[in-house]
Amino acid sequence: MFEQRDQIRFLRTQIPQFDCIPGCHDCCGPVTTSSEEISRLPRVSATVRAKALEEYNCPHLAEQGCTVYTxxxxxxxxxxxxxxxxxxxxxRPAALTDPRIEQLIQRFFVEVRQVLV
Ligand code: SF4
Ligand code: SF4
Structure with missing residues (x-):
């Protein structure tokens, strides 16, 4: 059985990339994620979070876009x-995410506790 981090690494590689409209963040937040993924994001203090959320839907969104893109x-x-x-x-990407991969991702969301970013 895959470790959670191996699962995440595998699923990430299976999602095709595509070019967004430069500067667009219309689909951003609020989002949830696994504790493994959140542990890779910088900690945001309550003050910074509150200030960021006054303007944006995600504490990792700023004027220049997603600050944790990778x-x-x-x-x-x-x-x-x-x-x-x-x-x-x-x-959209030329080829969409394989439906079997999307199913695996959806199962990951159900089986692995998700927390608010
Ligand atoms: S996927 Fe999201 S960020 Fe990219 S162009 Fe569409 S709405 Fe904008
Ligand atoms: S983590 Fe980045 S891409 Fe995801 S909702 Fe926040 S700003 Fe947008």
């Missing part, structure tokens, strides 16, 4: 790559 959670990566999470601007 470690963004699975749900952020999945957005725009499946018919169930379409980009409102029609952006």
């Amino acid at each position: 470690e963004r959670p699975l749900i952020c990566r999945l957005f725009g790559t499946t018919p169930s999470l379409p980009c409102p601007h029609g952006r």
Whole structure:
């Protein structure tokens, strides 16, 4: 059986990447993620979080976009790559996420406790 971090590494590699509209963050937050993934994100103090959330839906979003892009959670990566999470601007990868992979990701969300980012 996969360790959680191996599972995350595998699932991340299976989600195709695509180019977003530069500067767009219309699909961002609030999102939940596993404790393994959240442990890779920088800690945000209550004050910084409150201030960030006054302006944005996610504490890791700033004027320049996602500040944790390389470690963004699975749900952020999945957005725009499946018919169930379409980009409102029609952006998508050439090939969408394989439905069997999406099923594995959805199962991961159910089986692994998710916490608010
Ligand atoms: S997936 Fe679409 S809505 Fe989300 S950031 Fe990219 S372009 Fe914007
Ligand atoms: S972690 Fe990054 S991509 Fe995900 S919702 Fe927050 S700012 Fe957006």
